[in-house]
Amino acid sequence: MTARLTIALDVMGGDRAPAVVIDGANIARERFPNVDFLMVGDEQRIAPLLARLPLLQKVSQILHTDKSVSADEKPSVALRTGRQSSMRLALDAVADGRAVAAVSAGNTGALMAMAKLSLRTVPGIDRPAIASILPSQRGETVMLDLGANVACDAENLVQFAIMGDAFARAVLGLVNPSIGLLNIGSEEMKGREELRQAAALLRESPLAAQFKGFVEGNNLSSGTVDVVVTDGFTGNVALKTAEGTAQLIVHLLRESFKSSIWARVAYLLMRPALSQFRNRVDPRRYNGAVFVGLNGIAVKSHGGTDGLGFANAIGVAVDMAMHGFLDKIRGQIAALQATAAEPVSAVSVVP
Amino acid sequence: MTARLTIALDVMGGDRAPAVVIDGANIARERFPNVDFLMVGDEQRIAPLLARLPLLQKVSQILHTDKSVSADEKPSVALRTGRQSSMRLALDAVADGRAVAAVSAGNTGALMAMAKLSLRTVPGIDRPAIASILPSQRGETVMLDLGANVACDAENLVQFAIMGDAFARAVLGLVNPSIGLLNIGSEEMKGREELRQAAALLRESPLAAQFKGFVEGNNLSSGTVDVVVTDGFTGNVALKTAEGTAQLIVHLLRESFKSSIWARVAYLLMRPALSQFRNRVDPRRYNGAVFVGLNGIAVKSHGGTDGLGFANAIGVAVDMAMHGFLDKIRGQIAALQATAAEPVSAVSVVP
Numbered sequence: 001m002t003a004r005l006t007i008a009l010d011v012m013g014g015d016r017a018p019a020v021v022i023d024g025a026n027i028a029r030e031r032f033p034n035v036d037f038l039m040v041g042d043e044q045r046i047a048p049l050l051a052r053l054p055l056l057q058k059v060s061q062i063l064h065t066d067k068s069v070s071a072d073e074k075p076s077v078a079l080r081t082g083r084q085s086s087m088r089l090a091l092d093a094v095a096d097g098r099a100v101a102a103v104s105a106g107n108t109g110a111l112m113a114m115a116k117l118s119l120r121t122v123p124g125i126d127r128p129a130i131a132s133i134l135p136s137q138r139g140e141t142v143m144l145d146l147g148a149n150v151a152c153d154a155e156n157l158v159q160f161a162i163m164g165d166a167f168a169r170a171v172l173g174l175v176n177p178s179i180g181l182l183n184i185g186s187e188e189m190k191g192r193e194e195l196r197q198a199a200a201l202l203r204e205s206p207l208a209a210q211f212k213g214f215v216e217g218n219n220l221s222s223g224t225v226d227v228v229v230t231d232g233f234t235g236n237v238a239l240k241t242a243e244g245t246a247q248l249i250v251h252l253l254r255e256s257f258k259s260s261i262w263a264r265v266a267y268l269l270m271r272p273a274l275s276q277f278r279n280r281v282d283p284r285r286y287n288g289a290v291f292v293g294l295n296g297i298a299v300k301s302h303g304g305t306d307g308l309g310f311a312n313a314i315g316v317a318v319d320m321a322m323h324g325f326l327d328k329i330r331g332q333i334a335a336l337q338a339t340a341a342e343p344v345s346a347v348s349v350v351p
Numbered sequence: 352m353t354a355r356l357t358i359a360l361d362v363m364g365g366d367r368a369p370a371v372v373i374d375g376a377n378i379a380r381e382r383f384p385n386v387d388f389l390m391v392g393d394e395q396r397i398a399p400l401l402a403r404l405p406l407l408q409k410v411s412q413i414l415h416t417d418k419s420v421s422a423d424e425k426p427s428v429a430l431r432t433g434r435q436s437s438m439r440l441a442l443d444a445v446a447d448g449r450a451v452a453a454v455s456a457g458n459t460g461a462l463m464a465m466a467k468l469s470l471r472t473v474p475g476i477d478r479p480a481i482a483s484i485l486p487s488q489r490g491e492t493v494m495l496d497l498g499a500n501v502a503c504d505a506e507n508l509v510q511f512a513i514m515g516d517a518f519a520r521a522v523l524g525l526v527n528p529s530i531g532l533l534n535i536g537s538e539e540m541k542g543r544e545e546l547r548q549a550a551a552l553l554r555e556s557p558l559a560a561q562f563k564g565f566v567e568g569n570n571l572s573s574g575t576v577d578v579v580v581t582d583g584f585t586g587n588v589a590l591k592t593a594e595g596t597a598q599l600i601v602h603l604l605r606e607s608f609k610s611s612i613w614a615r616v617a618y619l620l621m622r623p624a625l626s627q628f629r630n631r632v633d634p635r636r637y638n639g640a641v642f643v644g645l646n647g648i649a650v651k652s653h654g655g656t657d658g659l660g661f662a663n664a665i666g667v668a669v670d671m672a673m674h675g676f677l678d679k680i681r682g683q684i685a686a687l688q689a690t691a692a693e694p695v696s697a698v699s700v701v702p
Contacts, residue, residue: 137602147535150543184498184587192501192584217591221599230588233543236535237585238592240568245596248572251488252631253604256624263624269617273607280603 004034005321008090008099011041012068013106015304022049024310026056032318038099041086042066065089069110078110091118094296101297101317111300119296124333128293129160131167133286138223142168145232146239152231154197161207163292164227166328171319177226180215206335284309288316355385356672359441359450362392363419364457366655373400375661377407383669389450392437393417416440420461429461442469445647452648452668462651470647475684479644480511482518484637489574493519496583497590503582505548512558514643515578517679522670528577531566557686635660639667
């Protein structure tokens with residue numbers, strides 16, 4: 001029998017909270033029979049929704065608060081005034097062990113700031129990062145950082161590689177995922193100095209066998225490597241560029257399907273095949289950006305998602321908790337520190 | 352009657368040179384009856400190809416050299432040893448006024464290095480950039496820099512905005528194109544310091560009315576602004592991410608069309624509509640990255656393109672030459688220097 005896991009939900013976060021959060025939890029309940037929910041938020045609004053879903057109600061406990069963080073609140077303000085907010089209390093439940101993970105569709109900046117304060121970074125990790133999964137031609141690719149750090153040095157990037165490795169193992173179930181550093185490959189340029197340094201460090205690290213060197217923007221979706229490591233500025237631009245390009249292509253395609261009577265007939269014939277295609281690139285399927293590098297699991301759902309999308313964000317949290325994501329990071333950090341220590345001790349015995 | 356323009360072609364550059372270059376010139380000849388070609392390369396290989404195309408032969412002159420820059424040659428080596436190469440002689444023809452623009456499908460790094468040396472930067476521009484056109488939902492977007500400069504300061508970015516403005520006017524025929532600075536918009540971040548500085552400078556510049564502030568990765572293809580300005584690292588990653596995403600979607604779509612007998616029938620019905628779609632996102636249509644900021648026009652064609660793609664690269668060169676691209680840049684630089692000078696003189700009259 002699998003041990004039961006408790007996931008804390010910020011029931012008040014997101015554009016259509018609390019309904020979408022409760023819907024999402026109900027879908028996740030079917031998928032993960034070993035999961036209990038700590039529903040953090042306004043009891044008066046949560047209880048009536050739960051009353052209609054007795055199976056969900058059975059595995060849920062409400063932690064009442066009438067405070068919540070608004071979508072446009074500044075992270076600094078949220079930190080100062082939001083100590084009793086549903087977002088903060090969900091994170092605190094992870095910090096003190098009442099839950100294994102927190103999921104919120106609320107304000108990203110506030111969630112990041114609160115998660116750092118409440119969960120703190122794993123010893124050996126200087127800065128947390130945001131990681132997510134993207135579709136690729138070979139399946140799925142993990143990318144990080146997606147926006148937590150505008151500039152990163154070589155050590156940060158090596159730490160991101162460690163976190164990306166643990167994430168790919170826990171969430172995608174990969175054994176020894178391949179890792180690449182995002183760079184530019186034009187002949188006149190060899191990219192940025194910190195990238196060359198990070199590559200040198202990775203070649204000497206416990207991840208050496210998995211590290212495949214530099215990759216370029218097009219390798220994100222070709223699936224050349226399983227984990228793409230970059231700074232948060234570049235990662236955020238790349239992620240949004242990919243989303244925008246997908247929207248453009250779907251838009252142009254929709255125009256094609258409307259362009260003639262034959263194309264309209266074709267559309268009807270294509271519908272089942274297209275729904276498969278749509279499912280493959282459905283943003284809800286890739287919902288759930290994770291703050292990695294903290295002493296606890298915090299997953300950010302898209303604010304505008306629906307129940308299915310929120311359930312997928314819960315799924316990411318459950319996968320991370322069930323597959324020992326944090327232990328994997330701690331193990332790699334220890335291994336890295338051991339290899340980093342080696343040359344020093346070797347030097348110390350030389351007279 | 353329109354004055355005749357001479358375009359210098361590096362006939363030996365590119366994966367399938369010289370055939371593709373000659374094919375491209377022949378297609379361009381039909382489109383631009385006022386263009387003459389200076390065909391730089393091996394006469395023994397060019398002459399027989401031209402002999403089969405009498406109309407092209409009539410508007411072409413061969414500048415013979417048996418030297419060329421190889422695809423994998425280091426820029427520094429090409430600079431030192433390639434003074435008599437077809438690439439360098441084509442650029443030199445622009446430098447001394449025998450041609451208005453040079454087009455090459457050869458080694459990007461070597462072309463950039465040689466173009467800087469041969470053409471030199473426009474006074475007031477510190478660093479040249481690479482610009483290109485991308486498809487968007489609203490038509491087309493100009494983006495720069497695409498890889499010439501891995502890191503840029505605020506002044507560089509302002510100069511890129513000036514060059515992007517001139518490019519959009521000359522090549523897309525836009526009046527007062529809107530301009531955006533590529534940044535990340537997540538709540539916890541306000542992006543990079545140099546971007547905030549560049550935004551402040553642009554708000555005080557002659558481009559103030561056209562400057563729309565920050566844009567994000569998805570705005571590249573939504574067409575929110577006409578010109579997207581960024582550093583060469585971010586621009587290169589974004590461009591390649593967009594290319595990769597488009598390939599992924601087309602790949603998934605092709606799988607959908609194969610997934611059932613009905614989908615195959617649909618594909619047949621869709622073919623005319625899809626060819627329209629394909630044309631809209633055809634990389635050949637967007638072939639021709641331009642080195643902007645130099646005292647002359649140098650256009651880089653994709654090395655693996657075909658005749659149609661090469662003709663489009665020639666088209667970009669012709670548009671820039673015919674619509675006074677260089678004069679537009681020089682005018683804006685002068686206007687910028689005038690506004691930058693103003694506060695100083697204002698201060699000097701205060702006692």
